[in-house]
Amino acid sequence: MFIDSPEPNSRSDYKTIADGIFGTDASYNDLLFHTSYYGLLFHVRPHCSAENSSRFKNSTSETDVICAEGLYLWRNSSAQINDELFKGFREGNTEGKVNEVLAAYDFLDTNGENFNVSIQFNSTHVDDYRSDGPQLLRIPRAENMVTNAYLQFLRGSSTKMVLDFVAEMPIPGGYIRPRDISTFLNILFFTWVILQVFPVILSSLVYEKQRKLRIMMKMHGLGDVPYWMITYLYFLVISLIYMCCYFGFGVLTGLTIFKLNSYGVQCIFYFVFTNLQISMAFLLAAVFSNLKTASVVAYTIVFGTGILAFLLFQPLVDDASFPRGWLIFMELYPGFSLYRGLYELSQYAAGGYIVGTYGMCWDYLSYSNNGMREVLIIMSIEWVVFLIVSYYLDQVISSGSGNHRSLLFFLPNSQRKHLTSLEKTSFLSAESSVQIENNDVSEERKMVEQLLEAPHSDYSSICYNLKKMYPGKDGNPDKFAVKGVTLAFPRGECFGMLGPNGAGKTTFISMMTGLLEPSSGTAYVEGLNLRTQMNEIYGSMGVCPQHDLLWDTLTGREHLLFYGRLKNLSGAALSEAVEKSLKSFNLSQGGVADKLAKKYSGGMRRRLSVAISLIGDPKVVYMDEPSTGLDPASRKMLWDVVKHAKQDRAIILTTHSMDEAEYLCDRIGIFVDGNFQCLGTADELKARYGGSYMFTMTTSPENGSEVENLVKRLSPNAQKTYHLYGTQKFELPKGEVKLSDVFLTVRQAKARFPVQSWGLADTTLEDVFIKVATEAE
Structure with a gap:
């Protein structure tokens, strides 16, 4: 099982390390946060000599690799294995030596057609599991070794299965590490948190359009370009403050997705998506004109994006057989780009936590299986394209800025x-x-x-x-x-x-x-x-x-x-x-x-x-x-x-x-x-259209015909302009009527029937308005 594998040349040489590196005596905090440490890595081999102990370097640290001989010990029953293992690392054995059993294998019913192995190891050497945790976990490497040994036994010594990654296992039952709580919050939660700014921006833009506040600003001198610049910078500042709070909270709470990944990679990723989110809000604001509709659509996008990404997109990312081109096509939707970026950060943070190193850094963007690079490229291009299309639609559709322009307004010939x-x-x-x-x-x-x-x-x-x-x-x-x-x-x-x-x-x-x-x-x-x-x-x-x-x-x-x-x-x-x-x-x-x-x-x-x-x-x-x-x-x-x-x-x-x-x-x-x-x-209108007196009289309804006869005797060309119940209003030409005759007629009317009220007025502007409007209609 122990083979003479080559010595690793760096801490990131996972393929070589997986063959025989089993642990270190450095603490977990030293591995993560110190620029250099003096922990030892133990490289297990069949035989050790002076030349087998070496030292490898990288940009931030140098570490000793100590060769340890792996001895084969056979036990006839699981009871004997358990008895030795569960003495504990500190208690030692009957000879007073500490328990240095690397791992124990119970092959159960393994044969040429069936491979069934139970692996046991001792982790009681860790004083405080919650603070330090396992360093380079032994169980995945022990599993890798026994799997390769079984294949070589059946197929020959040249057969080998490559360990692609190391999973963090086992985790003590009922216990959640504080640094790994991001695993339980899930990428879905972070997606929803980041997208919460989108409905706010979209609602604000549509609100200004629906209430016609933008056209009001424009009518008082605010041009389109200054409006776009000011509004964009305002939402950018608000979004960056929100993202700083989000990022700072993640770092302060010790979530691995924030602390292990390169701060530079994370800042660029969040900055680019923040701008893309604002651009997408401007794009949709050019289409919507109703605030309620825009709000419903915005929150549907937020929650729908998270659910679809979790149930549909992530399984496709995990599926190695799914064409990469289709993944890139799906990432053209900004929500899936965000989810893919968070997914990559989460995966690299988990891997860095397991192997006791950092997560994603700039060097890893060049890896073929790392989707962060393509996500950053897609989001950067869409950021610019969305802004250009948004401005074009805003000018053509006239979605709140006033008169719309021709479809080819940007061409000088078209304008002419x-x-x-x-x-x-x-x-x-x-x-x-x-x-x-x-x-x-x-x-x-x-x-x-x-x-x-x-x-x-x-x-x-x-x-x-x-x-x-x-x-x-x-x-x-x-x-x-x-x-x-x-x-x-x-x-x-x-x-x-x-x-x-x-x-x-x-x-x-x-x-x-x-x-x-x-x-x-x-x-x-x-x-x-x-x-x-x-x-x-x-x-x-x-x-x-x-x-x-x-x-x-x-x-x-x-x-x-x-x-x-x-x-x-x-x-x-x-x-x-x-x-x-x-x-x-x-x-x-x-x-x-x-x-x-x-x-x-x-x-x-x-x-x-x-x-x-x-x-x-x-x-x-x-x-x-x-x-x-x-x-x-x-x-x-x-x-x-x-x-x-x-x-x-x-x-x-x-x-x-x-x-x-x-x-x-x-x-x-x-x-x-x-x-x-x-x-x-x-005065001109009243003189032009008001060459008459307005005579009004109110009597009982049964006396209405008598009033009309009196007015006709007073002026044959008089015209009735109003009649409601007992009140009548007449227009008397000034050339046919004397004021003394009007007063005499009213006195005669009062002698014949009750007159509740009467009045004589010169033409008012209201009379002119009614006359002109009536004649025109």
Whole structure:
């Protein structure tokens, strides 16, 4: 059984060591953590001489190899073997010598057709099994020797079975070593722990998209590239902190997978996968737009990856007959790459623990059966590829960044063709848009066409034939939300858009702010083309959207500081602008400015949104129903701020409040069914469309016909505009009615039947709005 095997030339020479190296007198801690130690390795041979004791070296230590003669002792029964073995190493035998039995073999019923051996050895020489543990375990080598001896007995001395690896066995029953607890936690647990960051990143990205916070940042000047860089670095820092805690906890608890493997290999592996995990989150965020769906998918990926890797992937890795190419193909999925890397670290750590050396190091990456090298290559390539594909999809799908771009936007020729196509579409649409326009709308169109030929610096924004069409679905025709708006906005003017619900006001604002792409036509803001230079326009634009787009986890002050920085404010100028905004919108009292936005009331959130739109001195400001939900006092305060802020900038607002329009707007346009029906000041519109008195009378319902007869005698061309129960409202042409005749008619009516109330009023803006909207519809 003891053969003259060659002496080992290093501690990693497992094939030679397995033939006859059986133990060392160095402690386990010395083997693992000392840069050099003086432990001895015992090489068992049939015969020993002075030349048989040698010394081999490696990069970190040098160790003596002592030759020990192996003596054959035959015992006729297992009882005699047990009697000698269980005397114990310290007790010694009857001659006072210590028990130096290497191993005992009971061949049981072994014969030429059956190999059945029971191997026994004595490990009682270890004082504290829990602290030191077995050094170079004897039982695998003893098994290797007796197996080779049996094969050589049957097949000849040239037959030999190579020991590929050494398993750690036996382990005392009911006992778990602290350093090996990673074996019981399993790679599956570590996979789940590392992947827990993925749902957090994906949910955060989709949250910003669903709440339209990203487009809000972009509309205030934050470009795509800075957004990607800042967001990526933020998640990278968060992920690295998480991984440092994970790695530090593993080292402090003494898990072999962390302590035995090279720290450099582990750090590179975790760093590369962390970046790959962030890239994969960006890739999926370009596809999802709903937070709940994204969260469910993310956690399904986390737990599904662990289970599939444990039940499907790991058995294939253990199967030596499974093609390596298919393993590499499966590792293209990042979750399996992570699992394979952890699997390799675990295997090398276990092997290093058994043989009393280190686990995986850089030199081992070149081994053909080590999958860590291919995993690092795959993950590094996917890291870069995922980022590129994510950015491409983000631009093409328009998943939260505004207008989408052409499929070949990265090609200069493609961009030029795209611009030419837009220009042709715009002019064709302008020529084909034959529609009846009022004089004021026609005059506005002519003025805009002159401005396009000779641009004027007094105008902040110019729209020309701007249209938005939604394709029909389920057999329905196409829907034109905006039908060719042509309008100019001079500096210092507040322009008000009035219109019924669904008229297209919000669609128009969305196109001007880059949230929607126009179907045809174009617009110029500060001389920049809306269709091709939207990124440059964002820096000079302020937006107050119809619905408040705020972060629940930021305070009002933090919102203004953030958006002020996007508008290139810094230092004292930024602080001054923030404090001024908080004071102007009554958000500085009672600590309101430092409360989280999620604790704000609806009115407070609305005031904060208007404050955000005005910070940083934007040249064009869009406000979509800014005073919705405000009490009268807050509304009046907001009106005063907006009226003062319109100096040297154009403000475009939509509203349903006639009082707000009259107080704030220098010019008003009534927008119905995608078109402006009229343009002008409030007085001009009332004079143009309000050449009549509004007469109202409330009586009993049975007297309704008598009231109508009285009004007809008063003015034959009077028109009833409202009738509800006993209340009737009539429009009386001013040229046919004298005020004295109205009072006389009312006095006569009171003499004939009871009159509960009556009134005569001049035309209001609300009357004009109702009249224009009704006629247009």
